[in-house]
Amino acid sequence: MDKLLSSDSVPPMTTGRRDLRRIHAHPDNWYPVAWSRELRPGKTIGTRYAGLPIALVRPREGGSVFALEDRCAHRQVPLSKGTVKGDSVQCCYHGWAYGRSGRCIDVPYLGKGKLPNGVRTYPCREQDGLIFIFPGDPEKAEAQPLPALAQVANPAYKTRRFGRTIKCHYSFMHENLMDMNHQFMHMKQMGEMKPRFLGQERTPNMVEARYSFARTGGKQPIGEALIFGQKRDNSEKYAHRDVMTIRTVYPHQTLSIRTGDNDPVMDLWISYVPQDAKQLTNRVFGLLSIKRPGIPGLLDLAWPFLTAFTERIFREDREIVEMEQEAWNEQNGDRNQEIFPVICNLRELLAECGLPARYDTPVDATAAEDIPADVPEQANI
Amino acid sequence: MDKLLSSDSVPPMTTGRRDLRRIHAHPDNWYPVAWSRELRPGKTIGTRYAGLPIALVRPREGGSVFALEDRCAHRQVPLSKGTVKGDSVQCCYHGWAYGRSGRCIDVPYLGKGKLPNGVRTYPCREQDGLIFIFPGDPEKAEAQPLPALAQVANPAYKTRRFGRTIKCHYSFMHENLMDMNHQFMHMKQMGEMKPRFLGQERTPNMVEARYSFARTGGKQPIGEALIFGQKRDNSEKYAHRDVMTIRTVYPHQTLSIRTGDNDPVMDLWISYVPQDAKQLTNRVFGLLSIKRPGIPGLLDLAWPFLTAFTERIFREDREIVEMEQEAWNEQNGDRNQEIFPVICNLRELLAECGLPARYDTPVDATAAEDIPADVPEQANI
Amino acid sequence: MDKLLSSDSVPPMTTGRRDLRRIHAHPDNWYPVAWSRELRPGKTIGTRYAGLPIALVRPREGGSVFALEDRCAHRQVPLSKGTVKGDSVQCCYHGWAYGRSGRCIDVPYLGKGKLPNGVRTYPCREQDGLIFIFPGDPEKAEAQPLPALAQVANPAYKTRRFGRTIKCHYSFMHENLMDMNHQFMHMKQMGEMKPRFLGQERTPNMVEARYSFARTGGKQPIGEALIFGQKRDNSEKYAHRDVMTIRTVYPHQTLSIRTGDNDPVMDLWISYVPQDAKQLTNRVFGLLSIKRPGIPGLLDLAWPFLTAFTERIFREDREIVEMEQEAWNEQNGDRNQEIFPVICNLRELLAECGLPARYDTPVDATAAEDIPADVPEQANI
Known part of the structure; x- marks a missing residue:
């Protein structure tokens, strides 16, 4: 009876010194996170990058899409369940509101002077029907161009x-x-x-x-x-x-x-x-x-x-x-x-x-x- | 590009020195575990308190409801799958029987002299359509009153x-x-x-x-x-x-x-x-x-x-x-x-x-x- | 209020020194892994023994059933998704082929001289409508008889x-x-x-x-x-x-x-x-x-x-x-x-x-x- 080694006893294949399936995608790149058609004006949707919850917000009056961490700073429920008002999004639970910069700009039951911390933002761009974010170091986003997207803009x-x-x-x-x-x-x-x-x-x-x-x-x-x-x-x-x-x-x-x-x-x-x-x-x-x-x-x-x-x-x-x-x-x-x-x-x-x-x-x-x-x-x- | 801290990098909120969501309810209290209407005379049902399986037993002939650990002492299957006989419940598998005190009172294929250990009991009360147990130290149950239950007993x-x-x-x-x-x-x-x-x-x-x-x-x-x-x-x-x-x-x-x-x-x-x-x-x-x-x-x-x-x-x-x-x-x-x-x-x-x-x-x-x-x-x- | 010990506080029942439910079946025995009727000539099916994936292969032209580890040596996808050709099975993904001995006998896009490692085999027998494998030490398989299977072969x-x-x-x-x-x-x-x-x-x-x-x-x-x-x-x-x-x-x-x-x-x-x-x-x-x-x-x-x-x-x-x-x-x-x-x-x-x-x-x-x-x-x- 011929017996070969089980694949379990073969030493694992490593690339350099790491298991390739434990290597994470490098965050200092632009990644698509939604199709443009998924996000209508005056709406917000929730999406993900590598476990990070992301709220994409499209203001009604023509402003560009922006991306916030999809957790209210108050009690961590998704901001994407909230309401878009002008250039800001208001959490559905107790009404805390956040602007494009991620800063908390209103807590309805609190004086204006002492607003709490806001939420993280992600550099965000939209091109040819795709919405991209830059999940890594935001300082590096500007220098990194968006990829060329097949022939999507070519009428031929x-x-x-x-x-x-x-x-x-x-x-x-x-x-x-x-x-x-x-x-x-x-x-x-x-x-x-x-x-x-x-x-x-x-x-x-x-x-x-x-x-x-x-x-x-x-x-x-x-x-x-x-x-x-x-x-x-x-x-x-x-x-x-x-x-x-x-x-x-x-x-x-x-x-x-x-x-x-x-x-x-x-x-x-x-x-x-x-x-x-x-x-x-x-x-x-x-x-x-x-x-x-x-x-x-x-x-x-x-x-x-x-x-x-x-x-x-x-x-x-x-x-x-x-x-x-x-x-x-x-x-x-x-x-x-x-x-x-x-x-x-x-x-x-x-x-x-x-x-x-x-x-x-x-x-x-x-x-x-x-x-x-x-x-x-x-x-x- | 404005970047705020992610909520993951905010230090966790603690109450005293503990995460509130890791604080367990104190067991030295009366907790409702079933509606009275769920448990008909001569029947037993299974319920839970904080992972503890509990068999509630209502004797047919007017005795008060009692609460046992919902695991037969023999092979740990739920007693609530068993049969109520008088003031006792008999396990569905090999027929071991337990009284109101939790003691094993019969093993059908064993002499009466050498009965095995029984199961844990819980103080149990019924009021205004709710069945309560006291999951903590049973010595403290008597001194602890049941809560007032809204206006359930008030005809107005x-x-x-x-x-x-x-x-x-x-x-x-x-x-x-x-x-x-x-x-x-x-x-x-x-x-x-x-x-x-x-x-x-x-x-x-x-x-x-x-x-x-x-x-x-x-x-x-x-x-x-x-x-x-x-x-x-x-x-x-x-x-x-x-x-x-x-x-x-x-x-x-x-x-x-x-x-x-x-x-x-x-x-x-x-x-x-x-x-x-x-x-x-x-x-x-x-x-x-x-x-x-x-x-x-x-x-x-x-x-x-x-x-x-x-x-x-x-x-x-x-x-x-x-x-x-x-x-x-x-x-x-x-x-x-x-x-x-x-x-x-x-x-x-x-x-x-x-x-x-x-x-x-x-x-x-x-x-x-x-x-x-x-x-x-x-x-x- | 009578209180007995919870079954959680009873010391665990051990058999010798081990929890019986942590004792594994001894692999040096013949175990049935499929009904004969599940595996038609010229086909392969996947089955399991204790977490081991096993591909059973029945050649079309009358050869006996054989059992391979159900993972291609190349990328570990199931060989049982592949195709039986004569006395061999070809992986569905890139076409690597394995014989009855588990050896890799063909990689369609590679010279014949430098074939990679193959896969593990299991001793395999078929009797009275059941397919058995011997998951343990293959040297011991020969000496171990198949069990008697009720009266399956008795016309009475x-x-x-x-x-x-x-x-x-x-x-x-x-x-x-x-x-x-x-x-x-x-x-x-x-x-x-x-x-x-x-x-x-x-x-x-x-x-x-x-x-x-x-x-x-x-x-x-x-x-x-x-x-x-x-x-x-x-x-x-x-x-x-x-x-x-x-x-x-x-x-x-x-x-x-x-x-x-x-x-x-x-x-x-x-x-x-x-x-x-x-x-x-x-x-x-x-x-x-x-x-x-x-x-x-x-x-x-x-x-x-x-x-x-x-x-x-x-x-x-x-x-x-x-x-x-x-x-x-x-x-x-x-x-x-x-x-x-x-x-x-x-x-x-x-x-x-x-x-x-x-x-x-x-x-x-x-x-x-x-x-x-x-x-x-x-x-x-």
Whole structure:
């Protein structure tokens, strides 16, 4: 009877000296925390970054969105349950009010002279339908530019916004997308596609992987035909013709597909925002831009098919990364045996650019369960 | 960019030297644990006090209710799943039987001479539709009187019994009711009411707060008109005419409304009984007495409206105190910035009269979740 | 006021020096982990033994079932989500493939020369509709015979297969079945039956208890009449006529009923397989063989009644053992006051033959909740 070592007895895989799933996303970056359409004028909503509760406030009269700690200074109930009045938000419980600066500006039953402490604020910006905050050192926010968001502002493209909360560490998401050998998993959706690794690049805050593909079996799905603007058979003519470039530009990720030197036929920007304090869940904000083909209106007509196609792909990815997280929870650490060099580089990047978790205690298996199960998926635009 | 301190970096608010939410209710008091109507003759039901499982037993032939530890001495399964026989209860599993004294009086498959140990008992009394136990030192029970229960025995009043389990420490309940500035939260139900603080009193086991009110906006709700026995407009004539007195007479609470020196138009007795061992959930037992107006039958006719009105108020209170508890769980401690003197006094009273939790370990966020979600609300009488 | 000790202040019951509920089942035994019918040719399913995830693989072309650790060596996702190809299983994510020996035999995007480590295997056998694994030292598997499985292979009997996952330590199951004084609990199903203890036996790996019964009240249920092949009244004629023999032959259990020296009218084999790492849940695999009566087809006709009857009994047992486990969780240890000598012997056997839990940390009340609630009951055969 042949007996191999159990994966539990394999020494844990570490990146540098740390378990990658205990590395926190670096807060000195802009992270999306809501879609603009979620927050109507004169309203406030609650959102999260890595366990921090955040109240986003949009004044009715055209002022820009601002972000406060989502706990009243008085009794810590969410300010996002309160009421927006002009440029301030009033707590729903005893009516304490806070301005854009986080200062407490009114306690209805108290003289004006002796107002208590206020709440923390976060630098906040809105662009192309996304609301970003800068959770780290606010002094560094100004110097840090917002990321480029696919082709969302380019009229030659149509962009789908998508995302939901996924119960895994953000690093599993980066590795999933960059390792195109997982194309194997999408065989039912895409047919048999053989990836060829073309090369990689590494800079201090970036890893890039390039692939081409050849169809070795199955029919081209409609969703894919839409992306390329043409139907293709399995002949040599189309094999390895397009180049897919995947980049992690810390902390976000992009994927583009080009045929020759033309503009990309597809351009994806995607961000994985830690939700809970242990960062074992993330909320995805994705922008998928597809180049409009020559025939006007065709892409709009075909949009529901493309949406359904990408949703099926995304569901398979979600299921597998959540299974990876479950294994990590049960094994209480990373037992990966990664052999693909670009993924080893990506892991190194994520470890170097991130922050070790402050409290490196063993994570119990229920940690990821504390998060509300399913955030409803965003509607398409 | 203005940055204030996060509430996590504010030093925790302590009352004396302890976190108020880690102070346990003092067991040397009578606490209600069930409504009389829940326990029919010849039956037994299971209830809880602060994690202690309690079997209440009502003999069929007129004997008084008694209270046993709700674990068979044999294999610790609930005696409340068993059968009442005369003045004893027989465990459902192997048939061990226990008398009113807690002694094991029969093991069906064992000789009578060598009976095993029995189970703990609790002093138990029944009054005005409530069953009370004394969870602490039984020697002290006799000397401790039962509390006065609103106007439940007064035919000039009609009394509503209400309550449900709420996922928060009992102290949040006391603070919620005594700080009438939270009237702000009930604006939708009550219209705009401006409270005026009239004064307070403090004795070793009591804090009292007095308020009057003026309507500054909105219409008087029907429920309120019923309580005062008359419709009122927003004129000066009614402003600050009634006095509301709220008392915590440890460990219970009362609220009464008087117009002049007359009998109260409304009289509330309310108790918050810890359910789990960490005392982060409580079951409310409330008795709300309304003075019958001159026209006979009017109050009975209007009762459903009054019930619905008070339920809506109570639901808003429940939601906010559960949010306070959630914040405490996440912040792992009390970050309150309390500035209202009578509430500061109330906190001091609750801390002084209570007991520090024996095991003062950090409470994890799931603690309050271990409790069965919703105990169905008691029907009105 | 009489006050007895609370069960919390009774010293914990230990067997030798250990809490019985912290003793793990000994892995050097064959344990059933699936019904044969659950695993079709060319398929793989995931199962568990004491927290170990196990992929069972049945090749399409007649090879025997084999068992691998259910985690891909690459990224630890379940191999049981993969695809069976010939005598190997291919991971669903990146396509790594493993043979019967656990060795990694293919990584589609890697040269053949440098294959990575594989996964652990478990000795695996299939008999009479059950798939067994040997979770302990594989060197010892060969020498250890499979248990005899009731009368499943005997055409004179009809056998029902049943089972589900139960949220308690396996030892509660053994004690429940062997202590026939719990007949008291089944009074509603069986009428009043008085057990008489006839004697016991103890060998190093076996405890046997023998009982007879007399009906003292109620009518004989149909299910029972079917088992005995005759209707019986409550007369002396039938009292204490049959002998019930219950054995724990470590780690499994049997129960048979005989009338005189004849073949048993009923023969039960039952196994309680730990599911989670703390072994506070178990999955039951039961084989209940009933002797066919003289009239051909009668037993088949009556089978649904017998099934419903045994299910009701089994449900009562499940509810009570889960309550025992809940009490143990809350009291954080065993407070049993066991006085029945054969059960004391059984506890000793289970403690001596088992293994102390490696990590003897206090078990929190939610431990047993981590297990998926209800595994659907197996269909009858």
